[in-house]
Amino acid sequence: MFFASDNSGPVPPQVLEAMARANQGHTSGYGSDALSLQVADRIRDLFEAPAAAVYLVPTGTAANSLALATLCPPYATVFCSPVAHIHEDECNAPEFYSGGAKLTLVKGGDRMTPEALRAAIEGEGNRGVHGPKRGPVSITQLTEKGNYYTLEELRALTAVAREYGLSVHLDGARFANAAVKLGVTPAEMSWKSGVDICVFGGTKNGLMGVEAVVIFDPELALEFEYRRKRGAHLFSKHRYLAAQMDAYLEGDLWKELAQKANARCDQLLQGLKGLGLTVHNDTHANMIFFEMPRAAHRRVLEAGAVYYPSGDLEGDDDELLTGRLVCDWSLQPADVSAFLDLLRDAA
Amino acid sequence: MFFASDNSGPVPPQVLEAMARANQGHTSGYGSDALSLQVADRIRDLFEAPAAAVYLVPTGTAANSLALATLCPPYATVFCSPVAHIHEDECNAPEFYSGGAKLTLVKGGDRMTPEALRAAIEGEGNRGVHGPKRGPVSITQLTEKGNYYTLEELRALTAVAREYGLSVHLDGARFANAAVKLGVTPAEMSWKSGVDICVFGGTKNGLMGVEAVVIFDPELALEFEYRRKRGAHLFSKHRYLAAQMDAYLEGDLWKELAQKANARCDQLLQGLKGLGLTVHNDTHANMIFFEMPRAAHRRVLEAGAVYYPSGDLEGDDDELLTGRLVCDWSLQPADVSAFLDLLRDAA
Amino acid sequence: MFFASDNSGPVPPQVLEAMARANQGHTSGYGSDALSLQVADRIRDLFEAPAAAVYLVPTGTAANSLALATLCPPYATVFCSPVAHIHEDECNAPEFYSGGAKLTLVKGGDRMTPEALRAAIEGEGNRGVHGPKRGPVSITQLTEKGNYYTLEELRALTAVAREYGLSVHLDGARFANAAVKLGVTPAEMSWKSGVDICVFGGTKNGLMGVEAVVIFDPELALEFEYRRKRGAHLFSKHRYLAAQMDAYLEGDLWKELAQKANARCDQLLQGLKGLGLTVHNDTHANMIFFEMPRAAHRRVLEAGAVYYPSGDLEGDDDELLTGRLVCDWSLQPADVSAFLDLLRDAA
Amino acid sequence: MFFASDNSGPVPPQVLEAMARANQGHTSGYGSDALSLQVADRIRDLFEAPAAAVYLVPTGTAANSLALATLCPPYATVFCSPVAHIHEDECNAPEFYSGGAKLTLVKGGDRMTPEALRAAIEGEGNRGVHGPKRGPVSITQLTEKGNYYTLEELRALTAVAREYGLSVHLDGARFANAAVKLGVTPAEMSWKSGVDICVFGGTKNGLMGVEAVVIFDPELALEFEYRRKRGAHLFSKHRYLAAQMDAYLEGDLWKELAQKANARCDQLLQGLKGLGLTVHNDTHANMIFFEMPRAAHRRVLEAGAVYYPSGDLEGDDDELLTGRLVCDWSLQPADVSAFLDLLRDAA
The missing domain is CATH 3.40.640.10 (Type I PLP-dependent aspartate aminotransferase-like (Major domain))
Known part of the structure; x- marks a missing residue:
């Protein structure tokens, strides 16, 4: 993840x-x-x-x-x-x-x-x-x-x-x-x-x-x-x-690798939307930004996911932070699914 | 070679x-x-x-x-x-x-x-x-x-x-x-x-x-x-x-590789001396300079050896040119022997 | 001027x-x-x-x-x-x-x-x-x-x-x-x-x-x-x-020269205010910015004053442009007065 | 001087x-x-x-x-x-x-x-x-x-x-x-x-x-x-x-000034030769190099002439040092004469 x-x-x-x-x-x-x-x-x-x-x-x-x-x-x-x-x-x-x-x-x-x-x-x-x-x-x-x-x-x-x-x-x-x-x-x-x-x-x-x-x-x-x-x-x-x-x-x-990365990002996008989370960029390819309360980010990151949120994990639990997600070619559909599961649990 | x-x-x-x-x-x-x-x-x-x-x-x-x-x-x-x-x-x-x-x-x-x-x-x-x-x-x-x-x-x-x-x-x-x-x-x-x-x-x-x-x-x-x-x-x-x-x-x-390269250069040195060729540097490790007439260099290089002589291959056949020989770890004793054979034939 | x-x-x-x-x-x-x-x-x-x-x-x-x-x-x-x-x-x-x-x-x-x-x-x-x-x-x-x-x-x-x-x-x-x-x-x-x-x-x-x-x-x-x-x-x-x-x-x-330049700028400030013109900076020393319609700037500059307005002289006559005025030590009170007279005539 | x-x-x-x-x-x-x-x-x-x-x-x-x-x-x-x-x-x-x-x-x-x-x-x-x-x-x-x-x-x-x-x-x-x-x-x-x-x-x-x-x-x-x-x-x-x-x-x-400087250098050259001193450059214009024993340089410099000798003033008195002489437009014939007099006394 x-x-x-x-x-x-x-x-x-x-x-x-x-x-x-x-x-x-x-x-x-x-x-x-x-x-x-x-x-x-x-x-x-x-x-x-x-x-x-x-x-x-x-x-x-x-x-x-x-x-x-x-x-x-x-x-x-x-x-x-x-x-x-x-x-x-x-x-x-x-x-x-x-x-x-x-x-x-x-x-x-x-x-x-x-x-x-x-x-x-x-x-x-x-x-x-x-x-x-x-x-x-x-x-x-x-x-x-x-x-x-x-x-x-x-x-x-x-x-x-x-x-x-x-x-x-x-x-x-x-x-x-x-x-x-x-x-x-x-x-x-x-x-x-x-x-x-x-x-x-x-x-x-x-x-x-x-x-x-x-x-x-x-x-x-x-x-x-x-x-x-x-x-x-x-x-x-x-x-x-x-x-x-x-x-x-x-x-x-080069195309095949990019298609894989992009596909994982599409999968993420659908998943994030399915969870009702706000996504910033629809013109994405393999990178996407989404919003979630700080506490949820904290739970997801503590559970082992790795990505960069837009602020410190310490602070007001309810404040919305933006998470940046980037997919590389090697990620598997199951990796994305597992991550989305974490998000679901956390959100 | x-x-x-x-x-x-x-x-x-x-x-x-x-x-x-x-x-x-x-x-x-x-x-x-x-x-x-x-x-x-x-x-x-x-x-x-x-x-x-x-x-x-x-x-x-x-x-x-x-x-x-x-x-x-x-x-x-x-x-x-x-x-x-x-x-x-x-x-x-x-x-x-x-x-x-x-x-x-x-x-x-x-x-x-x-x-x-x-x-x-x-x-x-x-x-x-x-x-x-x-x-x-x-x-x-x-x-x-x-x-x-x-x-x-x-x-x-x-x-x-x-x-x-x-x-x-x-x-x-x-x-x-x-x-x-x-x-x-x-x-x-x-x-x-x-x-x-x-x-x-x-x-x-x-x-x-x-x-x-x-x-x-x-x-x-x-x-x-x-x-x-x-x-x-x-x-x-x-x-x-x-x-x-x-x-x-x-x-x-790192030592093993250097030892191999140096050993090939030692082998070269002995061979060159054995052929009566002048060698410039005794304080060598894996690089050595030797002198030979232009025509001999030409013959050796045309036979497939690769190294840099100190001047053009066109010119007075008898003029002495200096050849630079550098050994890398991957050269085999047989490579050096084959090269020395070429030199012997050419000189 | x-x-x-x-x-x-x-x-x-x-x-x-x-x-x-x-x-x-x-x-x-x-x-x-x-x-x-x-x-x-x-x-x-x-x-x-x-x-x-x-x-x-x-x-x-x-x-x-x-x-x-x-x-x-x-x-x-x-x-x-x-x-x-x-x-x-x-x-x-x-x-x-x-x-x-x-x-x-x-x-x-x-x-x-x-x-x-x-x-x-x-x-x-x-x-x-x-x-x-x-x-x-x-x-x-x-x-x-x-x-x-x-x-x-x-x-x-x-x-x-x-x-x-x-x-x-x-x-x-x-x-x-x-x-x-x-x-x-x-x-x-x-x-x-x-x-x-x-x-x-x-x-x-x-x-x-x-x-x-x-x-x-x-x-x-x-x-x-x-x-x-x-x-x-x-x-x-x-x-x-x-x-x-x-x-x-x-x-x-160095002080005397600066005092002269600053004094001329004060004189300008009073004059500009007296003419009812908007002045941008009260914290000025020897440089001041004022507003005036384009047509007025044009008349003043054509009459021989030299300074930089904030836009082209061609355009809507009534648009307000900002003029930058900088005083050096050598300006005389009469120079400023003459300039203010031009402004009065133009405005 | x-x-x-x-x-x-x-x-x-x-x-x-x-x-x-x-x-x-x-x-x-x-x-x-x-x-x-x-x-x-x-x-x-x-x-x-x-x-x-x-x-x-x-x-x-x-x-x-x-x-x-x-x-x-x-x-x-x-x-x-x-x-x-x-x-x-x-x-x-x-x-x-x-x-x-x-x-x-x-x-x-x-x-x-x-x-x-x-x-x-x-x-x-x-x-x-x-x-x-x-x-x-x-x-x-x-x-x-x-x-x-x-x-x-x-x-x-x-x-x-x-x-x-x-x-x-x-x-x-x-x-x-x-x-x-x-x-x-x-x-x-x-x-x-x-x-x-x-x-x-x-x-x-x-x-x-x-x-x-x-x-x-x-x-x-x-x-x-x-x-x-x-x-x-x-x-x-x-x-x-x-x-x-x-x-x-x-x-x-620009020509007049250069002519003056060059003329002073010519005057120097004649004087130095007249004193039997070795001069390095005949293709000079306004700069000249001459040789003289260290002790003589010392005496001339101590007497008020200003120029750069090629070595320390301390050392073997008889060793020849080279002096560099450069003339600018403002030097007068009398300045050169006075300097040559100093050299004569020192040498």
Whole structure:
């Protein structure tokens, strides 16, 4: 009953098997081995982007920070949501990698609106060199609150960026969950919707630690390569990153894993609604927020469930706290059922 | 017959097995899981340093750069050899992570002498704020040319650093090969010899991509933690780094792997000498440099051996080129014999 | 009728005279000349801080950025108002000088409240290394909206900082205007109120380009010196900075200049009120905001007055726009009267 | 008898007069005032470069660092002499402003040779992303040892840079002294010889603190502007920088000042030779190095002369030490004569 994060579960057996298969003999390093080259090709195929530059890095923060540094000079600012992972959860990594750029928080919640984005851009571009230059727009799909943008919504945002000549970064740590939920292709959810650099996340969807950065303008490739090396994210034994990604692509495992996680979340949603509990986000994929009195949260957590409530467990028993539930691919229907039983007993 | 690098071979089965064992159920992330905590304890035990702070990172460049950034303010300079990995092979990563510190190259070759180190320090400290502040001394053991420092030599260097109040970083990408060659303990080759932060390398000695940074002054721990996260090197699924390191420590596998690599290099040395070829470094562990005419190199490489000669294969057939041979743990005695046979035929 | 900024007027004759006096013969450079040393002593006397380290730099942005970089590691965040000069008007200089720190905007307007400051601090310190470390609090006195904090208000803010172990930077670009308005001493408005590094501004109050950075903890001095040099703000011909500051201190010229500017602003306030115009800030010193219909602004500006209205001059004639008026020391009572006459005619 | 540096003398009266003239009434700030715009035009005229972007900054370190940061990405390296001011005297400012670029020291002395430059470039470009990317070549004219490059020599260096597609920065802190010595125009010594960004120094040649950065490719202008502001080097009261530069250009004062300084150095050279003393550099302009026994240096310095000998004054009386003599515009023939008299008595 572990719903605390989708980075908490094991990796599927295919991933370990692929790593074991890759563990044969000697190869050249730093991404020049055959498997690494082949995996880059497969990602180009998947994204229908034959000219794209593709790089593997071990963490989502590395993927985001390197992508942003490639798009954003140090005297510019990145436009993002106030709850963006790049703002809240990366300990100044984007500021570090960009050499001191700012993040400008677009007013509102996790899902930016075109109007709020436009207002934020307008607010930064009117002081000459006294304020930062306008830099890229960073969009998270799924958002950090588990919500998705439809393709139309995504395109409305990138259209605003394009209008101002700004580039677009997509933080796709949960790209797979969103694509599966929406039933769209990677190409549709990236360059066909105006994205310049897309992070195709693997870690939160079942890999040990691999994210692919897909750069649709190959002119940016060399700069990214230098920045990746300088950031100490170029693996000598690159084949073990490539093997994970290879397994992820094989037979569309990435979709299958995301479907499993999303299905468990749907099961949760139905269960929570059946219990009469308030749920915040209907545009969820594998993450959901629900309300319950503090005392009930306490009982459920004490019974062994793992997730994050929005406040301390000590306090007024009746106060409503919000619980965040995230499903990873490895959860079983029975895990969700058992958790819902706990909730029923507690509520 | 792959002697190009010790990052080219496979990992030993124990590593994959440990990763598979760790791949059970859900755990908390970012190094807070039981296995990660336990591995840190094992490293503290190994280094006889109960108060040390221990962190795992995926690449040697990350280990070095984060360690140096922790020791070196941006307005200072790091003293190192002109062939130091941090200078030649990390694409400005130390400069990036430190925020713009310099590297001051100590005159001489791969093995710094106390006299040359002293001269370099004296040369930087006499211009007030016009030149950089003196920063840490960075020593590589084994050096990038495959040579070791004896404990006495190491201590003579750290004594110079200490005399000027400077801290010491040890780049131990090949720490195991050196320790085994010298027959000394990790403690002897680190804090007992005046090292402040030691990189205990795993990647070049059989892991997929794990280095332990051992910080003997726990007051530096929090800064390192922030810098690691900001550098995007904190793994959410940290257990897979920990599992690799756990296998490495179990039954002193790290020693066994280094012994194997060193033994192959000894076998090479005897063979090369037997062929009458000039060998540069007697203080080798798992890396060796030898001379041979260009035409002979060409024949050997065309026959399938893999290693780096010091110049183009096109040119005067009789000119002597230096070949660099590095052994990893997975090479077999028969591999070395076959290679020596090729050399014999070619020479 | 120039009310656009207090950096637009000439310098008083005493400043040029002091520079001419300093322009005799040869001296040593970089702040080691007799005049520079003497001026540092005078500032220590003025601030009743015999142990303070005092440095001159040419711009307010340099003063703020160097001070913040000295107080804030790159993995931390600075707490400031959403309209702080360091956030709005320095083109990422604090982010640059600190090596990539963040600014956390304290909710509210130009005058931070202790409650909002506390909430901002609480909001940043609860995600371990995932979010930035809490860094210094930056307070502007006068604020960017022309308002002051009373000593009590200032101390309430620094008390919150102290409670969390955070240091305090005072952006005193208009320090003199505030001190004169409040009738308090530099010591009272800085270290006696909990300030760790105070910028004692000269440029906006009549100097060509000199700000003194007063660091009350001398242990931070050397770091600041290195950072100043590295930032390219150490003048070789330092005597010309020192001469300006010397004139500024002589006979309390700094007070006299600020009193003149403040008096003109008082005159403006009375005049604006007499005209029945709405004025935003009563806690003003030399800056004031007033409302008037767009058409009236247009007439006044077309008649030759210079200041910034809050919106375009094209648009609905009757819409109220806010005008910002800033007085510098060189304005004469007749300048203000002439401007008020224009307003009367236009309104 | 002050020969320690050309930043130690007073400014000529024309500079103070121009500042006084500029000190009238209110103007707009940050370089948008009429005088600032006019001065930029004058520099474009002087350099015969109507499209050039021209910026004033207060220190040579700022000029160099901002120019290099505009030309050099953080993952590249700058090629320069081992005694370059940017390496020896700027406390990591180029590393800071570039965001962590390296400096690669071209083997040899203060005057780079095309062969050594080529070797340095070749040495950096052969490790893919493991080493830094090749960045700009930085040339100092006059060099830090008082020597000049002829136009032919300069062009031979920039031709090497061009061959590798690298840009060229000219550190012209003593540009005037070199141009006057060679009898060439600013255009000839900059863009006509392959220079991309030229620092036209004023501070060492009689200004209080102004350097002009002349950027021949206007596409780099906006980036430089942002970097200048972010570096805190954009003066609000820009007219006082412009006034100094205006005086410098008026009637070719910059040439007249350099001629005076150079003439004093010629007088010194003749005198030193007349005394039979060894002089190191015949390609001098306003800086010269000569040898004399320690005891003689001691006597001369004790008698009131000011300059830097190459070693401590305590030690073997007969050991030859090198003295560095730098002439500024304000020295009189009688000052030199008096100094030569001292030398005669001492030697």
